[in-house]
Amino acid sequence: MAIVLGPNRYGKAEVRLVRVTRTTATEHELCDLNVSVSLSGDLADTHLRGDNAHVIPTDTMRAVVYAFAQDRPLPAIEAFGLRLARHFVDAYAPIDTARVRVLEYPWIRIPGTHGPHPHAWTRAAGARYAGVLHGPAGTEVCAGLEDVTVLKSTGSEFHGFMTDRYTTLAPTRDRILATSVHARWRHRRLDVVSADWDTSFRAARDTLLRTFAEAHSLSLQQTLYAMGEAVLTEREDLVEVRLTLPNRHHLPVDLDAFGLHNAGEVYQVTDRPYGVIEGTVLRDDAAPALAELPWR
Known part of the structure; x- marks a missing residue:
């Protein structure tokens, strides 16, 4: 051998x-x-x-x-x-x-x-x-955001998930949704010479964050797809969006033991362990990314 x-x-x-x-x-x-x-x-x-x-x-x-x-x-x-x-x-x-x-x-x-x-x-x-x-094989460019923390205090639900004897999470119709956005978007190869990089970056960033804020969320997975879809819909110069969204959990604190009612105002913030959602949204006719493209 x-x-x-x-x-x-x-x-x-x-x-x-x-x-x-x-x-x-x-x-x-x-x-x-x-x-x-x-x-x-x-x-x-x-x-x-x-x-x-x-x-x-x-x-x-x-x-x-x-x-x-x-x-x-x-x-x-x-x-x-x-x-x-x-x-x-x-x-x-x-x-x-x-x-x-x-x-x-x-x-x-x-x-x-x-x-x-x-x-x-x-x-x-x-x-x-x-x-x-x-x-x-050519020249390819991706751009993106690193560790941009976002939060919205309502407009997010999570219910209807699988349950078994290990399930302790209660379904919710209203929760805080928070994450640190790690995003990458890939430019069309024909655009790498003439691209207006600053304009493209600002537009993609603003669309990602606006969609996070405005889209009603039934899961962080749904939010991820909506963010990527919105960027590709608005930016013809881009062909693929990759997102990593760790779920920054905010848990309502039970104040009943103190004779107090927590009306969704006091939360415990936990930094670990945490859920992490990853996904790619792309045009179905896009040329495949070069294998060595530095996404990280």
């Missing part, structure tokens, strides 16, 4: 950088990124013989990320990821495929005496995501 080298790749993970664009002496813009690069290609010799002639040091990958961050203005993270991925494939002959993942952390200006402060911020929750794959 022969032993062979299987699929492999390597790279630099989580290159952290902050880019300050100094528009004037006191008016600044802030961009906070976390960039990961992964490369594959003609790399068998380094695994099998320790021959590093085709290996680009991961330190070099980090330097490229920092150097490209000098672009002014710094483009949308999808475009930044595309530039990095194409560079690594075009500049280094042994490399045929590059995967780039970018997270952008949002900061908002601190209110000042005369409006938003021009060079002071506070960190907001969640993150914007971009994933790029560039290789022999």
